[in-house]
Amino acid sequence: MTYDPKHVFASLPQMERGVAKVIGGDPKGNNFLYTNGKCVIIRNINNPAIADIYTEHAHTVTVAKYAPSGFYIASGDVSGKIRIWDTTQKEHLLKYEYTPISGRIKDIAWTEDSKRIAVVGDGREKxxxxxxxxxxxxxGEVAGHSKLINSVDIKQTRPYRLATGSDDTTGCFSEGVPFKFKFTLNQHTQFVNCVRFSPDGQRFVTAGADGQIFLYDGKVGEHVGSLGGEKAHKGGIYAVCWSPDSSQLISASGDKTVKLWDVSTGTAVTTFNLGSDTTDMQLGCLWQKDHLLSISLSGYINYLDKNNPDRPIRTIKGHSKSIQCLTVHRKDGRPYIYSGSHDGHINYWDAETGENDCFSGKGHSNQVSRMVTDEGGQLVTCSMDDTLRYTNISKGEYSASDVVKMDFQPKTVSVAAGGLSLAVCIGQVVLLKDKKKVFTMDGLDYEAEVGTLHPGGTTAAVGGADGKIRLYSIQGNTLKDEGKTIEATGAATDMAYSNDGAYLAVIGDKKVTTVFTVADDYKVKNVFYGHHAKPVTLAWSPDNEHFATGGMDMNVFVWTVCDPDKRVKIPDTHRLHHPSGLAWVDEHTLVTTSHDASVKQWTIEY
Structure with missing residues (x-):
């Protein structure tokens, strides 16, 4: 039994309101890169579903930039550490590691020979x-500022020049090598968020929170003008990026627009309007060959269209916060992966192409804890906002009427034939039929952790913190307690019936997985050992002969029901975090997700 990685659907950049996001581009123009948490994400610009994730930083990564040679990437984190690593090998071998400043790194610049690096940010002593x-x-030194430096750039032609922009409202111009402070640029009235030299080195610009862009001579640093007269944007400007031929540039602003400028005339040729919501503020941009990219506060990456400025060519969606659960559903014969995250966002992905989108309308307002699809083609989700939602998959939008308010916070939800749903809440078990509560069990003498319905709709199994699984029979619209319990090992963390209803698998906090045979009065079929920390998620393969478990030990195991020794171990599925959700596309394709906000697919061979 073997496994192979098949696809990685990467997370979006992690965004913060009012904080610029630097997107890096590779010199050949094929890839772009950004950061989320402790990850650096590299994506193919023509097909963003092709992605690679670098996970070697111990702290949150803030910025990453390609060397002009294209062979290395330098990435910096909040602790002031810079890692320089290889892009040509799959392993991304570490070349060098330094701590140039003792605090958050905000920007990185290389000289064109890929030999020198400038790093700026919020250090304690510099x-x-x-x-x-x-x-x-x-x-040399980076001097002349009294507050943290937001941005740095180095002229890509000799003689070298270095420019910086800071929260002290000034820019600084330095000559090199070695780099020496020459003079201060005092044109801005608020924070300077971005400085960038043109590729030919003739000019550089500074952009600030005052909505202005100033233009300077690249060699001597003298102020030669501004873009857009009085003000370039109505809101603060967070990022600028030059065109490869140095004649134009784009600027991204908090006024929810990106503007394309003709530098020689100082006028805006095109204004891209990217929405009216707060989450549509533009905090980063990149010009790669013919592609113009911008990043919204929502984390969405927009491919701008010069011919239709009000509508991006494509918008890359996904998750920027930790994913808690996932499920797979077939629509028109194609498999789609549904994932729900910590911020209430639900995304769906074409399992084969990675094309993705989210439902329209207003959905959950808090963490999506569990999701399943029912026989009627509905996505059933439970959330920490104390609701259960039934969302029609083919309509692709949330319905305000299909929301069931719960008395207590639901932990898990399960569905079965006949329109039945079972929600296990804190201190309560609720049976629903056709989206309505029909029976509630209160005053339980045990702590209910997780519940699952038999696919036939005959039995509800509820796992408790006391290590017992209680089996309630479903009679009409009620749950009947006939005193039937089975013993699991430890408090149940997840459980599920196989798709054909033949088996019930239970995982618990004692690191043991137990499979019971339903027809044989729930006799133990097999016990599985392998996790060395608590397993937290479980999913049955469509073939009903295998199932997968994921644990706090970062491992995923694929087990064979009949033979506990026959298993596949996938170690470090998500490197930095334990798997938080599992699902199967088909019997040979397993999907995993985690708090790194990415979705991965694995090919399993038996």
Whole structure:
């Protein structure tokens, strides 16, 4: 039995209101990269479903940039650490590691020969450093600022020049090498968020929270003008990026627009309107060959269309917060993966192409804890906002009428034939039929953790913190307690009937998985050992002969019901976090997700 990684559907960038997001682009123009949590995500610009995730930082990564050679990436984190790693090998071998400043790194710039690196941010004793990439020895200083530095860039032609922009409302111009402070640029009245040299080195611009963009001579640093007269944007400007031929640039602003500028005339050629919601503020941008990209506060990545400025060519959606659960549903014969995250967002992905979108309308307002699909083609979700939602998959929008308010917070939801749903809440078990509560069990003498319905709709199994599984028979619209219990090992963390209803699998906090045979009066079929920390999620394969479990030990196991020794171990499925959800596309394709906000598919061979 073997496994192979098949697809990675990457997370979106992690965004913060009022904080610029730097997107890096590779010199050949094929990829772009950004950060989320402790991950650096590299995506193919033509097909963003092709992605690679670098996970070696111990702290939250804030910025990553390709070396002009394209062979290395430098990434910096909140602790002030810079890692320089290889892009050509799958393993991304670490070349060098330095701590140039003792605090959050905000921006990185390389010289065109890929030999020197400038790093700026919020250090305790200094706000920036310039050093040789292979020895870490200093090649000048980044001076002249009294507050944290937001942005740095180096002229890509000799003689080298370095420009910075800071929260102290000034920019600074330095000559090199070694880099020495020359003078201060005092044109802005608020924070300077971004500085960028044109690729030919003739000019550089500074953009600020005052909505202005100023233009300077690249060699001597003198102020030569501004873009857009009085103000370039109505809101603060967070990022600018030059066109490859140095004649134009794009700017991303909090006024929810991106503008394309003709630098020689100082006028905006095109204004891209990206929405009216707060989440449509534009905090980052990138010009890669013919692609113009911008990032919204929502984390969505927009491919801008010069011919239709009000509608992006495509918008890459997904999750930027931790994913808690997932399920798979076939629509028109194609498999789709549904995932729900910590912020209430639900996304769906074409399992084969990675094309994705989300439902329209207003959905959950808090963490989506569990999701399943029922026979009527509805996505049934329970959330920490104390509701159960039934969303029609083919309509693709949330319905305000199909929401059931619960008395207590639901932990899990399960569905069965005949329109039945079972919700296990804190201190309560609720049976629903056709989206309405029909029976409630209160005053339980045990703590209900997780519940599942037999696919035939005859039995509800509820796992407790006391290690017992209680079996209630479903009679009409009621749950009948006939005193039937089975013993599991430890408090149940997840449980599920196989798709044909023949088996019940239970995982518990004692690291043991037990499978019971339903027809044989729930006799133990087999017990499975392998996790060395609590397993938390479980999913049956469509073939009913295998099932997968994921645990706090970062491992996923695929088990064979008849033979506990026959198993596949997938270690470190998501490297930094334990798997939070599992589902099967078909009997050979397992989907995993985690708190890194990415979705992965694995090919399993038996």
């Amino acid at each position: 706000f920036g450093a310039v050093f040789l990439w292979d020895s870490g020895s200093s090649v």
